[in-house]
Amino acid sequence: MNDVIAIIPARSGSKSIPDKNIALLAGYPLIAFSIIAAKLSKKIQRVIVSTDSSEYAEIARSYGAETPFIRPKEYARDESTDRAFLLHAINWFEENEAKCPEYWVHLRPTTPLRVPSLIDQAVEALMDCQQATSLRSAHKAPESPLKWFSKSEDGFFNGLMPKTFGVEGFNLPKEQFEDIFIPDGYIDVIKKSHILNSQSIHGRNILAFESPVCSEVDSKEEFEYIEFQIQKHGSEILEYLKANY
Known part of the structure; x- marks a missing residue:
């Protein structure tokens, strides 16, 4: 069996959109899309939601996720880092638990439109690349x-x-x-062995995973x-939600 777990961070207190x-x-709920994407993956065995809110935890459980802990408030502030909540979960x-998984699939709720089979492709890619310290999409x-401008204090473009x-x-x-790639929230895959033995999340050898534009x-x-995109193109995850919830 693969040694893979999904972790979905969902702190409360969003300022841009209340309870985003x-x-x-x-x-x-927005979080349901990431939970179902993980549940439909063939590589992921467990889906964990890390939240500081008992309300969010109850909603997450209703869509099949586990919430074995409530994230401490010090790891759920605006300035809190991804490394903080990941380390908290791994240490927990x-x-x-009798065993802590090696591969942690980090799925941000704010990127709801995913194809579950691509999650599996990403996990397989990292497993097959021994020198990689992590994977990012x-x-x-x-x-x-390099075709862009900066602007000088006196109002001129450079x-x-x-x-x-x-x-x-x-x-x-x-x-x-040359081609340039924009990091997105489609999928990150983190290695427990790396994050516990370094001061970084991803390390020096970040395996590249080219995702669809998202x-x-x-x-x-x-x-x-995103609502418009779903109406126009549909969503495998939305169809699953409609059929099961």
Whole structure:
């Protein structure tokens, strides 16, 4: 059996959208989409929600997740890091369970539109790459940021790329730039052995996983856009929710 667990962080107290992680998307709490994505994965055995809220925990359990602990408030502040809640969860398992899984699939509720089979592909990729310290997803940027500008204090734009042979870098065709990838919340896979023996989450050898372009909920407008995407393209996860909840 694979040594894989999903962890979904869902702290309360969002400022951009009140109670964002349980806000209704197409009639279901936002967190439910990540829980079901993990449940539909063939590689993940258990789905854990790390939350500081008993209300959120009850909702998570109603969709099939486990909430074996309530996250302490010091790990659920605006300035709290991902490493803090991950370490708390891993240490809890080390102290309270017979076995602590090696592979932790980090699924953010704010990226609700996933394809479960891609989660499995990502987990397999990390398992097959012994030198990798973690895996992160990212999608291809539409153009290189080297074509962008900074702005000086006196109001003038400056190209980020130095001139090459007298040519302004921001005017070069995009085909002359290497592909750049934007990190997203589609999937991270963390190794317990790495995070417990270092001061980082991902380490130096982050295995690249190219995800589909995906939208993330950080504002009301983005939430509305994701609702539009579901209405237009549908969702495997939404269909499962409709059929089972």
